[in-house]
Amino acid sequence: WLGALRFDNLALRSLPVDAEEGGGPRAVPGACFARVRPSPLHNPQLVAMSLPALALLGLEPPEADPAAAEAEAALYFSGNRVPAGAEPAAHCYCGHQFGSFAGQLGDGAAMYLGEVLGPRGERWEIQLKGAGITPFSRQADGRKVLRSSIREFLCSEAMFHLGIPTTRAGTCVTSDSKVVRDIFYDGNPKNERCTVVLRIASTFIRFGSFEIFKPPDEYTGRKGPSVNRNDIRIQMLDYVISTFYPEIQEAYSDNSVQRNAAFFKEITKRTARLVAEWQCVGFCHGVLNTDNMSIVGLTIDYGPFGFMDRYDPEHVCNGSDNMGRYAYNKQPEICKWNLGKLAEALVPELPLEISELILEEEYDAEFEKHYLQKMRKKLGLIQLELEEDSKLVSELLETMHLTGGDFTNIFYLLSSFSVDTDSSKFEDFLEELTSQCASVEELKVAFKPQMDPRQLSMMLMLAQSNPQLFALIGTKANINKELERIDQFSKLQQLTAADLLSRNKKHWKEWLEKYRVRLQKEIESVGDADAWNTDRVKVMNSNNPKYILRNYIAQNAIEAAENGDFSEVRNVLKLLEHPFQEAEDFREVKEGTEEEGATAAAAACAEETRSRLPYCSKPPLWASELCVT
Numbered sequence: 001w002l003g004a005l006r007f008d009n010l011a012l013r014s015l016p017v018d019a020e021e022g023g024g025p026r027a028v029p030g031a032c033f034a035r036v037r038p039s040p041l042h043n044p045q046l047v048a049m050s051l052p053a054l055a056l057l058g059l060e061p062p063e064a065d066p067a068a069a070e071a072e073a074a075l076y077f078s079g080n081r082v083p084a085g086a087e088p089a090a091h092c093y094c095g096h097q098f099g100s101f102a103g104q105l106g107d108g109a110a111m112y113l114g115e116v117l118g119p120r121g122e123r124w125e126i127q128l129k130g131a132g133i134t135p136f137s138r139q140a141d142g143r144k145v146l147r148s149s150i151r152e153f154l155c156s157e158a159m160f161h162l163g164i165p166t167t168r169a170g171t172c173v174t175s176d177s178k179v180v181r182d183i184f185y186d187g188n189p190k191n192e193r194c195t196v197v198l199r200i201a202s203t204f205i206r207f208g209s210f211e212i213f214k215p216p217d218e219y220t221g222r223k224g225p226s227v228n229r230n231d232i233r234i235q236m237l238d239y240v241i242s243t244f245y246p247e248i249q250e251a252y253s254d255n256s257v258q259r260n261a262a263f264f265k266e267i268t269k270r271t272a273r274l275v276a277e278w279q280c281v282g283f284c285h286g287v288l289n290t291d292n293m294s295i296v297g298l299t300i301d302y303g304p305f306g307f308m309d310r311y312d313p314e315h316v317c318n319g320s321d322n323m324g325r326y327a328y329n330k331q332p333e334i335c336k337w338n339l340g341k342l343a344e345a346l347v348p349e350l351p352l353e354i355s356e357l358i359l360e361e362e363y364d365a366e367f368e369k370h371y372l373q374k375m376r377k378k379l380g381l382i383q384l385e386l387e388e389d390s391k392l393v394s395e396l397l398e399t400m401h402l403t404g405g406d407f408t409n410i411f412y413l414l415s416s417f418s419v420d421t422d423s424s425k426f427e428d429f430l431e432e433l434t435s436q437c438a439s440v441e442e443l444k445v446a447f448k449p450q451m452d453p454r455q456l457s458m459m460l461m462l463a464q465s466n467p468q469l470f471a472l473i474g475t476k477a478n479i480n481k482e483l484e485r486i487d488q489f490s491k492l493q494q495l496t497a498a499d500l501l502s503r504n505k506k507h508w509k510e511w512l513e514k515y516r517v518r519l520q521k522e523i524e525s526v527g528d529a530d531a532w533n534t535d536r537v538k539v540m541n542s543n544n545p546k547y548i549l550r551n552y553i554a555q556n557a558i559e560a561a562e563n564g565d566f567s568e569v570r571n572v573l574k575l576l577e578h579p580f581q582e583a584e585d586f587r588e589v590k591e592g593t594e595e596e597g598a599t600a601a602a603a604a605c606a607e608e609t610r611s612r613l614p615y616c617s618k619p620p621l622w623a624s625e626l627c628v629t
Contacts, residue, residue: 001069002076004058007085007114014239016232026135027104029225033089036111038079039132041175041194046070047561048569050157053168053200058119077198078173079131086113090134091204094211094224095291096341098325103222105208105291106136109144127199143179147558149195150569152302158549158576159299164277166299170198184629201298203244207338208291210236210345237349244296260350265358268339270297272366275335280374281545282308282407286318288326288334290341304628307548309619310438311400311407319627336363377543378411380536383522392518399511403504404438406618408548415540419519434504436618440497445624447488456482545579546616552623553615575615
């Protein structure tokens, strides 16, 4: 059934390809791609496939023999066999990683297979992520493991079904081949199964693709592999704009600077809208480097991402992001900073004075407009657009923060709030709302001090006595955060559950009164209040998901898969295809199933999820200990 793939590899015809094929890690000057071959895996097995994603490629597995269809998918999408018409290659790009220019990076584990023409004539680049060594693998092995691959596979599809621009994932294939990984960088490595994800997008070109021309960086001294090759920069701009922004190419075909400015304006606006969408579902991208920013405005490269559970504007989803550079509340500004680096990379084909002006005029305005439009829908403000709405949203988030509210579930519950609710029903609603706030136990875990008291004391002394040395090993913001954590933790020791509930109810009553007043203004502006309320609930329920890929849901699926049971990955995939719908028949742990031959550790872990929470439940306490690096 995979014989239906129709390849037409335009990128390789349009952009320079390195003359040397394959080989180990090396610099790749003067080229955008290097030809490679996937490294075979031992006994590939299909973990799951996304039928909606594969349909983009014109693929539909035959129902008559599902086992044979799965075997064929495992064979081809592991990289063990290359489809006819595919031309495997790895893409060359650079990047600013955590704010510093890192020089040549490139597809160290991903391989371009080619571009497939879909049934409606659209073109899709397909990639195998985790298929082995490329010239860009540096000191790594070009492999990905089961846990990270399941997370990327599930989140790619979850984001699409949430309506957020994203790369897609067609299949996830694991194997009996093993690699060693030190998950938490703590000296405890273990063998993990090599796994490959089939990724699908119109293109995987990113901001960093244009940084291959960068001269030596003034801070790191590193440079791109294709310095002074402006001819290739022109080729890349021609290819990207004519292929992915054809309306811009057509409108400015006789003036390249105007064309490039229109392109930069469009990617600026797309990026602003993208991060606004992330913020509105509580999604955090864990590694917002310039090499992880799509040139067509997609969510790309799902590493240590996370959907927020308890609302915390300073939430950091990546356990390796020690400085909190990519915290939730910093993501809009970081995306703007990354666009600034793209602007620098387009010089001289787009002068910096033009691109910087575009960035200042367009980005913030587009972000704020899109964010507020989306938030109005989430709150059911469908009739009027009032200036006060921005304040109402800010106060809602502040209330969530004060009460440790679950971001997803609070928004989802608000559709059942009614303006004319009587006092007893209001109390019931308040009870339900506060049940989605953090318990004393959860807050104790959240505010548990992270530094040894002696270490903190030493850092405080150092900050006073040797500020220069202190600046090298810590930041004042981090120390202040730790002091705040200690203060909060101390207060929590005296706080009872009843006191917390009373305090939370007070905060929510105050905000709900403001919300009620705002909804009343909506009612006063319409003729039919019942019809308005029906529309309001409909809009809210199509903008506030009931199901997101919470870390603990992904973790349960990963642990089952690591023990040979892929059914939970497939269940979660089905659930995430309908994030706005009721699906209470799904359970985290299927009734009465216990994996035969499961290890004692796996059984103990399954025993911890034993409450069989619905997938829409706020996380169990153990989930707060999960760390994704």
